[in-house]
Amino acid sequence: MVDTRLGGVEHVNAAFLFEGPQPCLVETGAQLTADVVLAALREHGLGPDDLATIVLTHIHLDHGGAVGELAAAFPRATVICHRAGARHLIDPTRLIASAALVYGPALDGLYGRLTPVDADRVVAADDNQLVDLGQGRRLRLVESPGHAKHHLGVFDEASGVLLVGDAVGIQVPGGGPLRPSTPPADFDRDLAIASLHRFAALQPAQVVLSHYGPVGEPQAALGEAERVLRDWCDEAERVVGRGEGLDHLVLALAERFGAAGGAAVAVDPAVRNPVLHEFTSFESNAAGLYRWLQGRAGPEGRGGGTTRA
Ligand SMILES: [Zn+2]
Structure with missing residues (x-):
């Protein structure tokens, strides 16, 4: 690595x-x-x-x-x-x-x-x-689509190491626990979950994130990734289902997952590291979730949601 x-x-x-x-x-x-x-x-x-x-x-x-x-x-x-x-x-x-x-x-x-x-x-x-x-x-x-439609996992058959890119999520030092990565423009929940199941079926000896490094016991980590992904998507469905816009979704995700779900750095104004912000803030995930829900609503629901709040 x-x-x-x-x-x-x-x-x-x-x-x-x-x-x-x-x-x-x-x-x-x-x-x-x-x-x-x-x-x-x-x-x-x-x-x-x-x-x-x-x-x-x-x-x-x-x-x-x-x-x-x-x-x-x-x-x-x-x-x-x-x-x-x-x-x-x-x-x-x-x-x-x-x-x-x-x-x-x-x-x-x-x-x-x-x-x-x-x-x-x-x-x-x-x-x-x-x-x-x-x-x-x-x-x-x-x-392994979901995070992006052009996503591949890389499985080393000899060692059992599975490099998962961004398909399992992100966990960086100082960024709290594992969190999903749901950016625009391709994010799709059902594809992402199917990809997690596919990874699990490979029975990898080790799962390695591009951001950053090996996670714990592979099956437990993949299960946790699915759980947190569903939580974020459920929250987004609730907020957008009430007719709220992208700016509200950013705030709702930060409120729900900011303290308990980690990524406290993103809501702590004392922390201004732009790189950690890039991987732990809520704007990109919110924009991807918003676009996913708009797309699911049909062509007339499209538009907006591709830029940051
Ligand atoms: Zn990515």
């Missing part, structure tokens, strides 16, 4: 290196921390010709933003992501426009953007696609 030190903060955003005859990097981190990941790979002895594959759990900029820099530094590496995300690595115009809406000033202040990757280096992965590490060892890519 490589700490990308997003915004200079430790233990918030991870990348992962699988060593072996055909080394594989899972996650690149954000563009602005590309140098941190490049230095870590060099420290592990990888020369420019050594990296075989770069796998993204999904194309959100904290996971794949540095893919162009990594691909340039390792010209033999194939870049693999979900088939719904591949075209956005080749032409990131729409991805960045959408990220600007979600991240606001943090786009250039914290994450950076995404340098395009040549089309002939990008592989659009199908469910259960295998990534060869050499010597009979392989990673299985597990389609």
Whole structure:
């Protein structure tokens, strides 16, 4: 596990290196921390010709933003992501426009953007696609939509380690207990829960979050992830069902989950760390939940909810 030190903060955003005859990097981190990941790979002895594959759990900029820099530094590496995300690595115009809406000033202040990757280096992965590490060892890519429609889990069949990206949630130091990650524009509760069940069925020996690191006993953690996700979605359904807008939903989530549910940093004005705020505030989750409920209400219910409160 490589700490990308997003915004200079430790233990918030991870990348992962699988060593072996055909080394594989899972996650690149954000563009602005590309140098941190490049230095870590060099420290592990990888020369420019050594990296075989770069796998993204999904194309959100904290996971794949540095893919162009990594691909340039390792010209033999194939870049693999979900088939719904591949075209956005080749032409990131729409991805960045959408990220600007979600991240606001943090786009250039914290994450950076995404340098395009040549089309002939990008592989659009199908469910259960295998990534060869050499010597009979392989990673299985597990389609796991919900947090995003272009999300893959990465299962190391030999060790039982399951990298879950953002599909199980977020738990960062100082951010309280495990919480769901329900950002715009794709969040879908039922898909997210089905993905948790799919992960559980793999019977992983370890579940590892991109934000940040291994969680406790895997089945218990996956069950907890489902419970907290349902709680957040239920709260959102209640608030939006009363006809309240996005700004009220932000406040309601903060009130319900801020103290008891952790993320106290987000409501404590004394804490102004912008990186922790990014991963523990309520705006992004509220916006994704709001959009999910608007979309469920039908096309006439759409609109709004894509920007921060
Ligand atoms: Zn994400």
